[in-house]
Amino acid sequence: MRRVDCIAALCAGFFVSQVLAQAVPARPGYGDVLATAKPADWRGVDVENTLYLDLPAGRVVIELAPAFAPRHAENIKALAREKYFDGLAVIRSHDNYVAQWGDPDEKNPRAVKSAKSKLAAEYSMRFKDAKDLPPFARLRDVDGYAPEVGHSNGFPSARDPKTNEAWLTHCYAMVGVGRGTEDDSGSGMSLYAVTGHAPRHLDRNITVVGRVVQGIQHLSALPRGTGALGFYEKAEQRVPIKSVRVAADVPPAERTNVEVIRTDTPLFAALTEALRNRPGPWFKVPAGHVELCNVNIATRIAPAR
Amino acid sequence: MRRVDCIAALCAGFFVSQVLAQAVPARPGYGDVLATAKPADWRGVDVENTLYLDLPAGRVVIELAPAFAPRHAENIKALAREKYFDGLAVIRSHDNYVAQWGDPDEKNPRAVKSAKSKLAAEYSMRFKDAKDLPPFARLRDVDGYAPEVGHSNGFPSARDPKTNEAWLTHCYAMVGVGRGTEDDSGSGMSLYAVTGHAPRHLDRNITVVGRVVQGIQHLSALPRGTGALGFYEKAEQRVPIKSVRVAADVPPAERTNVEVIRTDTPLFAALTEALRNRPGPWFKVPAGHVELCNVNIATRIAPAR
Structure with missing residues (x-):
């Protein structure tokens, strides 16, 4: 969402306090730790599983999570490829809850072509027998x-060993299926x-199908x-909606090359600790605690190589 | 923030599902419970401890919490009464964090008259020996x-019996002092x-000095x-900022008569249960759980008497 999370800073005197913080580094802050990231601590997004929701104000980049919702990821890509969303709209901005987009005429929605208009739910998946499931970096912090709870390749998620269920969690900027x-x-x-x-x-x-990794403000700051x-x-x-495209279908020069911090690394553990005990x-x-949805999963535009 | 919290409803087919929900009332929803509220389940806000932050887009109504931050509540009222804020501005809109207002010129802020420009912090208060502290309606739900955690007369709050501290918590729409x-x-x-x-x-x-009880969208939907x-x-x-006024100083006809649901009642416990286990x-x-900041503290405009 933001390249670097805000560390301190409800200010009156923020810049003064930053200077002081640098002079007395009791514990490293999130920004300090992030500044030590190596190129290998970042990963690109898979263009075949990334959507561009282009609105008049700018682009919203959504990374899909096919490991958790393969059928929906596939269908949403099929919808994008048949240009289903183009000319439809953001129809809802519910304060402190969600922004929603689709066909304003819910009773007679635009017909689909190759995509499906109904799909069996993918609320959770069986993680113990799953292939291709990214490693789960568990947070030690209690969750109600x-x-x-923890992170699976950049997505906040949860699991229950007793029921063998894993699922993506509704943190800020997560994307789901009405x-x-x-x-x-x-x-x-x-x-x-x-x-x-x-929620x-x-x-x-x-x-839940993915996460906005860039441009959430084009949805979150909409008039309610x-x-x-x-x-x-x-x-x-x-x-x-101007258009929704699969990133792979967009000419490279027109892509938004987002990178996401890896979440199965010592660096990410250190970032989390910097949020748990701020400097x-x-x-x-x-x-002494960080709640799952307060863990900032840093993103950035890929640096020029 | 909202008069009635959204119960179901990420939809496609919301209205259909609502009708079905009414036909099969397994558990009451938040709206069902709120509809049973008696006049005594609501309370007005104290006009002497309520601020109107008037912006071009509309009014933000802030209920102060002098039980938790008496010195700051007093000083902010003194600032409002000397018209300190009038002509200043909202200077910050940080996505997924805060909106902040005050003097854009932080280094040379507008001089105060009778109000104080520095004040000893009121991060928490000693609750065991406190007079006038409203009853604490504790949530049974775990908190990290x-x-x-629970509610004190409409404010989300927490306490630690070991250290004898009670404090207001940074839930959505809470107001704090930079x-x-x-x-x-x-x-x-x-x-x-x-x-x-x-956060x-x-x-x-x-x-923390209070809570926005009406008009948070005039801050939350601002461009970032x-x-x-x-x-x-x-x-x-x-x-x-057009003006900041203490509600008591505004002619009655120009006031926004907000009521807040009482939080120390069986009705509020039932509302909370309706959020913990939704229908x-x-x-x-x-x-089977509700997190403190997911408990909607209903507000409304007082009905005509």
């Missing part, structure tokens, strides 16, 4: 919503991104809808 | 940041509201600042 009451009523024709405090009660109730649930009440309030002198009481 | 490195470097001349996922690591590190830490880089990007048929897996 799941027995175990559905009706039936489990198979979603398909990716209607998607949302979390733009407020993590973790949605975990395992809805298919004044209709029920934050839907826009008038057509002209909706934000038109003085600005911080007086280190929390 | 504090031994005990400061530099020194504990006494804040005064209320620079204030912020939480506009993203709860609970700030708890006990900064003085593109400077370091989300500060606006150009003067014209800042949002001018089918839309919800397939009740969370």
